[in-house]
Amino acid sequence: MRRREEPGGTQTTNGPTSLGSTREVVLRVEKLGYAYSPGRFAIRNLDFEVGRGEVFGLLGRNGAGKTTTVRVLTTLLPPTEGTAYLFGKDLRRCGRAERARLGVVLQAESLDFVSVERNLTLYAFLWGVPREVAKSRAEEMLALFELEPVRSRKPWGLSGGERRRFQVARELMHDMELLFLDEPTVGLDALTRKRILEYLARRARQGLSIIFTTHILQEADQLCHRIGVLQNGRLRAHGPPAEIKRRYRGARTVEAEFERPLTDPEQADLLAVLTREGRGFVPTAVDASAIVFRADNAEDLVAQLSRWGHSRDLEVARISVREATLEEAFVNLVTDDPLANPDGSAELS
Amino acid sequence: MKTPPVIRLVVRNFVANLDPITLLVMFGQPAFLIVILGTMFNQLIPTVGASGSYISFLVPGMIASQMITGAVLAGRVFWLDRRWAMVEQIFSGPYLRAEYLAALLLTALLFSLVGVGIMVLVALPLVGIPGLSLVELAVILGTIALGSLFFGGLLIAIGGRIRSANLYFTIQSLLQYFLIFISTVYYPVSSKTPEVLRVIVYANPLTYAANTVRDAFTHTFGPGDLVAGAVLASLATVAFALAVASFRKLELGPVQ
Numbered sequence: 001m002r003r004r005e006e007p008g009g010t011q012t013t014n015g016p017t018s019l020g021s022t023r024e025v026v027l028r029v030e031k032l033g034y035a036y037s038p039g040r041f042a043i044r045n046l047d048f049e050v051g052r053g054e055v056f057g058l059l060g061r062n063g064a065g066k067t068t069t070v071r072v073l074t075t076l077l078p079p080t081e082g083t084a085y086l087f088g089k090d091l092r093r094c095g096r097a098e099r100a101r102l103g104v105v106l107q108a109e110s111l112d113f114v115s116v117e118r119n120l121t122l123y124a125f126l127w128g129v130p131r132e133v134a135k136s137r138a139e140e141m142l143a144l145f146e147l148e149p150v151r152s153r154k155p156w157g158l159s160g161g162e163r164r165r166f167q168v169a170r171e172l173m174h175d176m177e178l179l180f181l182d183e184p185t186v187g188l189d190a191l192t193r194k195r196i197l198e199y200l201a202r203r204a205r206q207g208l209s210i211i212f213t214t215h216i217l218q219e220a221d222q223l224c225h226r227i228g229v230l231q232n233g234r235l236r237a238h239g240p241p242a243e244i245k246r247r248y249r250g251a252r253t254v255e256a257e258f259e260r261p262l263t264d265p266e267q268a269d270l271l272a273v274l275t276r277e278g279r280g281f282v283p284t285a286v287d288a289s290a291i292v293f294r295a296d297n298a299e300d301l302v303a304q305l306s307r308w309g310h311s312r313d314l315e316v317a318r319i320s321v322r323e324a325t326l327e328e329a330f331v332n333l334v335t336d337d338p339l340a341n342p343d344g345s346a347e348l349s
Numbered sequence: 350m351k352t353p354p355v356i357r358l359v360v361r362n363f364v365a366n367l368d369p370i371t372l373l374v375m376f377g378q379p380a381f382l383i384v385i386l387g388t389m390f391n392q393l394i395p396t397v398g399a400s401g402s403y404i405s406f407l408v409p410g411m412i413a414s415q416m417i418t419g420a421v422l423a424g425r426v427f428w429l430d431r432r433w434a435m436v437e438q439i440f441s442g443p444y445l446r447a448e449y450l451a452a453l454l455l456t457a458l459l460f461s462l463v464g465v466g467i468m469v470l471v472a473l474p475l476v477g478i479p480g481l482s483l484v485e486l487a488v489i490l491g492t493i494a495l496g497s498l499f500f501g502g503l504l505i506a507i508g509g510r511i512r513s514a515n516l517y518f519t520i521q522s523l524l525q526y527f528l529i530f531i532s533t534v535y536y537p538v539s540s541k542t543p544e545v546l547r548v549i550v551y552a553n554p555l556t557y558a559a560n561t562v563r564d565a566f567t568h569t570f571g572p573g574d575l576v577a578g579a580v581l582a583s584l585a586t587v588a589f590a591l592a593v594a595s596f597r598k599l600e601l602g603p604v605q
Contacts, residue, residue, distance in 0.1 A: 077601070099442055099443050112435065113368065
């Protein structure tokens with residue numbers, strides 16, 4: 001059973017976009033919890049921070065508490081324990097001024113009964129965006145989110161993907177400092193997703209902080225500076241995606257080809273050498289042309305392969321080590337026994 | 350100058366919820382009733398109290414009933430906002446819950462007043478220009494305002510406690526028809542009215558509003574109307590308090 005890392009370490013600034021060495025915190029979450037009724041917690045003991053221009057990904061299985069976390073942090077639900085500081089102010093005392101600095105794309109579909117274009121400008125009006133700015137921004141958003149062909153249609157007549165794009169576009173009609181995106185890319189095709197992620201990354205580089213929930217882990221890996229993994233309402237781990245992958249990646253896949261096909265006795269010998277007890281190399285495919293192993297210590301496996309080849313005057317023609325994906329690390333993390341360390345979370349430096 | 354938040358919300362309520370068909374149904378129906386019901390019953394009923402003709406009796410009643418039309422619209426806006434997560438979207442933005450509630454009630458009031466204007470215009474060819482003094486006009490508008498606040502508050506209070514659209518719209522329709530038909534909007538209450546019905550009619554706040562508006566039209570406004578106004582004001586305060594309480598306990602999240 002994997003042991004949980006001890007909390008600690010300093011915040012790093014590595015990630016898809018460098019954040020610089022000094023970090024202005026826009027959101028600090030401290031022991032935050034929300035219970036539907038006494039003892040029935042949806043989230044508990046959450047601790048994390050989000051800096052200016054940082055993209056923080058909240059990952060977790062269905063029902064892990066991602067949406068509840070977003071709802072509490074956007075003041076839609078009051079915390080029942082702990083608190084958070086939004087732009088330095090206690091969440092319980094946050095009002096119009098703090099919310100005016102937020103953007104929220106809810107998981108639930110939200111729309112008004114007017115055309116797509118009118119929805120954009122009407123929403124901008126609600127946020128007090130000057131009419132001329134709203135008009136030009138609406139054009140920008142309609143183009144960016146490929147909504148021009150449907151600008152005159154009512155949102156409920158759009159496809160699921162179009163409605164999702166519309167909802168993200170509408171939120172971007174006003175200025176904000178911290179944007180909450182609750183599964184913004186559900187139902188979107190790969191190309192649209194890529195465009196939206198690129199746009200969000202650009203906005204983050206310009207200083208927009210983003211809290212992002214998703215089930216598409218590749219997205220989180222691509223966009224987020226740091227991620228937090230929620231399980232049963234608790235933060236199991238948080239840190240840069242690279243660190244999460246490194247800590248929880250499990251075995252990596254090593255594939256090797258020799259300069260000539262291996263004979264049957266050679267294959268048997270190689271298999272015997274590599275699967276000797278205690279090495280932790282697991283064969284997944286072995287034949288005359290190539291061998292594929294999974295290994296916790298891929299470097300050791302590569303060295304062993306090389307040594308075995310030398311002893312038989314055989315050169316390794318090609319060798320590849322496939323790094324674990326965030327998805328594999330996530331699966332390893334959330335399939336671990338959550339009861340082993342029920343309190344606190346592992347912060348990875 | 351920045352538009353105040355409540356006004357922004359009211360504008361949005363009107364822009365986002367007033368499609369032509371909704372307008373046609375909400376105002377067309379009472380206008381149609383004035384023309385058809387008024388003309389038809391005018392032949393059958395020679396005189397009705399101080400109003401004179403039946404149509405002169407009906408018009409002030411239909412004007413008073415516009416407070417229900419406005420309240421129904423506000424309840425509909427609120428429910429659709431819940432159904433389509435606009436309540437959450439607005440609450441997570443630069444608005445207070447109190448402002449959203451105030452905007453709903455103001456929407457109900459303004460919509461009622463628009464309805465009053467339309468009813469007056471429709472009735473003009475049938476009953477002529479009503480010679481109202483400023484006091485009588487103020488009494489009518491004040492009564493409509495209190496009535497909108499009462500019925501709007503009531504529907505919002507109910508809407509905030511229900512999580513099913515079917516249930517909400519069923520309750521709203523029942524309440525709307527019950528209040529309009531068991532009141533003095535369409536017909537007067539006399540000594541010949543069955544006792545049970547008379548009790549129910551006088552328990553209905555719309556009766557007081559209709560009678561007050563009618564008295565203003567017939568220039569017979571008196572102390573009884575002041576009492577009716579006070580009752581309506583008290584009920585409006587209670588309904589407002591109920592709406593506030595309902596908003597405080599409002600559970601955000603998916604509704605059916």
